[in-house]
Structure formats: structure tokens, C-alpha cells
Amino acid sequence: MFFILITGLLLGGTYALIAMGLNLQYGVARIMNLANGEMLVAGGFAAFWVYTAGQVSPIAALLVVAPVAFVVNWAIYRIMLRPLVKRAKSRGALEVDSILATFGLSFALVGIMTWFFGGGYFNYSYLTGRVDIFASSYAQNRVVAFTIASLLAAALWIWLSYTRAGLRMRAVAVSSDSARLVGIDVPAVSALAFGLGGAVTASGGALISMFFTLDASVGVLFTMKALIIVIMGGVGDIRGTIVAAMILGIAETFVARVIDPGLTLAAAYVLFLGVLLFRPQGLFGRTPT
């Protein structure tokens, strides 16, 4: 039981990082990015590639993956999504447009990645030793991934809470119209948030690839999980995202160990159902008045 708890928390740490990326994109830039999982897989592919080709550790690869993902996502927002924001007459119209556009992007990315890397599974062995925590042993790569994910998430949280740029971002998240009135360049902040979100998700992908077998089309599963975490934690709520990610990590590990490893999505759906029925505004959200 304790083993499940710790394994779940270790998994939840990486989920938290991925969901934070999505939350930045949806909460600040107002884009429901359904290509989020493909960014994750791309990050994983990059880590896999540098490790097998040059024996570069996936952690060092983060130094390249994150900036590249930032630039790519920033450009995607500027070129693809900004025109949609401009032409949208309402929030609902923007949602439909951005869902369709990012679906297109997601399929195009899967197609391109299959083209380059083939449709097979890929994984590599990195840090396969064991670590003992409270008399049980855990895979070293999972513990390392969790530690780095936590450090990145903490850095992001501090940046959002205590810097001016972070304040601007939170202001846009609360109300983009009012943010504009106090002199915040909303399009620039949105592009920044979208790029940053992509960078965070791709880093999560590089970390996940250390212990998880990926293939070109697995992205949508991670998109789904990240979406469920974001909704469960509340849009724009970092604390909620972290708690929700931990809950999902533990629930999945529990179901995989006790019932059947093939039912992980079902576990996520049970949580999702509970949230939709009882707390659609998120774990810590207040009922809108």
C-alpha cells in the first residue's frame, strides 16, 4: 500500500509538470491545446535521440529541448493561433476554432514523427539502478525524473508568484480585458505563456521518456491525462494542478497494481466523472457567482 503511494507520487510529479504546461497555455493564452501530448512525445524523442546517438544524458538534453520547444510553441501561437484569437467573436467560437486547429496540428505532428521515426515503440535504459525509500526500492530513473520535475515546477511557481513577468501572466489569466486596461501587452504575454507551456510540457516528455516506453501516437493519451488534471485542479490554479496530478498518479498506480494495468485511462475517467459531477469548477475553485 505504501509502495503504491510512493510510486504514484513519483509518477504524479511528472504529470504535474506536464499539466502545468497545459494549464499555462489554456489558463493564460486561452488556447485549449490538444497538440500538447505531441509536444511531450517530441521532447521524449529528442531525449531518446541524443541519448542513443551521443550518450548525452536526458537531463542535459533538457537544456536544448526546453529552449527549442519554447521557440517552436511561441511561433505556433504567433503564426497559427493569434489569427484565430483575432477573428473569434466569442470565447466559444475561439474554443471551437482552437480545438480544431490544434487537433490538426496534433495529427500533422504524429504524421511527421511517424515519418521520421517509424511507428514502433522506443525506449532506452538510463539509470536503471534502484533507490531505497522507507525499506522499499524504486527505480532510480523514476526518482530522478520526479526530483527534476519538482525542481522545475517549483521554479515555475516561484517565477509566477514573485516576479513582475509572472504577475503580468497571472493578470492575463484572471482577465485579459482588464489586463489590457492596465497597460499589459496581452498578445505578447499570451505568446510567452504558450511558448513557456510548450517548453514545460516538452521537458516533462524528456523526463518521462527515461522510464516510459513512448511511440509516435501515444501523445493523445497524455493530452487526455493533462486535460483531466487541469480540469480537476482548476484552470489557472497551480496548487490545484499539483494536487490533482498527485491524485491521478496514485489512482493510476493503484488501478494498475491492484486491478489491471490496462485500465489506467478508466481510473482517470472515474476521477474525471467525480469532478464533473461534484466539482466542475476544480478542487479548490469557488462556485462562480
Add this chain to the structure above:
Amino acid sequence: MTMRDIRNLILSAFAFGLLALLPLYVSGYILSIATTMAMFTVLATSWALFSGPTHYISLATAAFFGLGTFVTGLGFQTLPMWLLPIIAAGLGAVLAALVGLVTLRLSGVYFVIFTLGLAELVRQVVTWVQNRTGQRGMYVLTSITERDIYWQLLGMAALVFLVGWLIARSRLGFALRIIGNDETVAKHSGIDTAAAKILLFMVSGAAAAVVGAMMAPRYIYIEPSTAFASILSFQVVIMALLGGTGRLWGPLAGVVPFTLLWEFISRNAPNQTLLLLGIAFLLIVYVLPGGFVGLYDRLRHRYGQGGQ
């Protein structure tokens, strides 16, 4: 009913009659493409019945379809064939009602996300149940030929068009158009928005389940990973949007070219079908909002025949 309605009805009946004669003249490959087109016509048209006016993008088609194939797979030996699509319709409507009750009271995003994973969820649960009961895939060996399936689907298409035509003229259709334009206004004018949305989603889910039940004999061997393949949901969305959901015949205008294109790509470059799907989505958003129907209306407007 105006003269125009009667004329359209007669023309449609005539067109269906002509299409029904098709298997007498062609067979083999062409008939199989025609069957695929008939399948997507029913799926895309019934998808557009709900998602067209409400703008709620449903990605659950594969879940309903898979449910239908399993009804046939499990029941074809013990139950009469004509009963299976009816059971499938009932189960499809029930599943749609459950999904609708959970998500359609909330905003559209929740609905999209929930339906996005629904086929995969049902697939996982079915696989789990099969593993527990020690069962694998199922053989559906019947005397039903491609021709029969084509005729069944054609009949179903006629039914869906008729239902769509009736709904558009009913209070329910009117209510849905108001919901699609402005949900707040709809609520304030006393429309039970959740009930209206759930009811129409049930119609659309039942139709997809029936198609699954009719298609099952074509696959011969049914297993969860093929029956609940989520790519189907996306194909349906693309075809309906490419054609345009503004009119009843819109999806049909998307089904015909996209099925041919898909067939061509998957024969010549099978790995590039996803890329095609992606590009098609992007095209719809950036180049053809409103689909072919939107384009047609704009052209008509420009060249002076519009204004009805």
C-alpha cells in the same frame, strides 16, 4: 409543406432509388467504396444533426460504433438479425444519455474532452472484461454480403435524412439553433437547454451504434482495438465539417471527396493518412470555415442568386 418541400422530397426519393440500383451494376472494389461512403454518410450526417447547430464537437462516434459492432458480435447467433440494430440503437441512446447527463450541463470544452477519451475508455473496459472471462475476439460469420450491408446503410441514410429534415422543422430543431447562437438567450427564453442537447445527442449516438451493428458482418473478426479505433471519430468530424454542417446535405458533400482521397492515400502512402487528417483539419479552420456549404453559399451570394 410547401411546393418546394414536396419537390425536394420527390427528388431525394428518386436519388435514393437510383443509388439503391448501384449494386446491380457494380461489384467488388467499387461496391466496397460505395459501402464505405454510405457508412460515413450516415455517421457524418447524424453527427452534424447534433454538432451542427450546437457547435459541440463530439468525438464519441467510435465509441457508439464499437458498441454497435459488439451487439452484433455477441447476438448474431442467438437473436434475429433485424433485432440487432434496434438493440444497438437503444444501447447507443443510453450511452449518449449518460455522457450527455454528465457533460452537457457544463460548457463545451468538458464535452469535447470527455468524448475524446470515451472510445478508448470503453475499449479498455471491454478488453478487461474479455480478459477476465477468458474471451478474445469474435468471429461474425454470416451469410450477409457487401450488397446487403450497402442496402441496409442506404436505408439508414434515408432514415437519418428524414429524421434530420423533421427535426429541423420541429420545436426541438428551433431550440437547438437558438442554443447554438447564444446559449444564455436560449436559457432565458425558457428552453431547457440541457434536455434539448441530450435528446439530440441520443439521436446521433443511436444512429452511430446502428451503423456499427450493420457493419459488423463486413469485418468478420471483431476485437476491441479495431471496433473502437478512435480514428473513426476524427474521420467523421472532418467529413462533416469539410462538407459543412449548415445544411442537411452538407456532410454528404464532404464524405464523397474525402473517402476517395483517404482511399487513395491509404493505398499509396499508408503512413501518411494521419498527416492528411491533420492538414484537412487545418484547411477547414483556415481556408474553408463553413465547409463546402459555406463556400457554395458565399459564391451564390456573390453571383446574385442568393437572397432567399
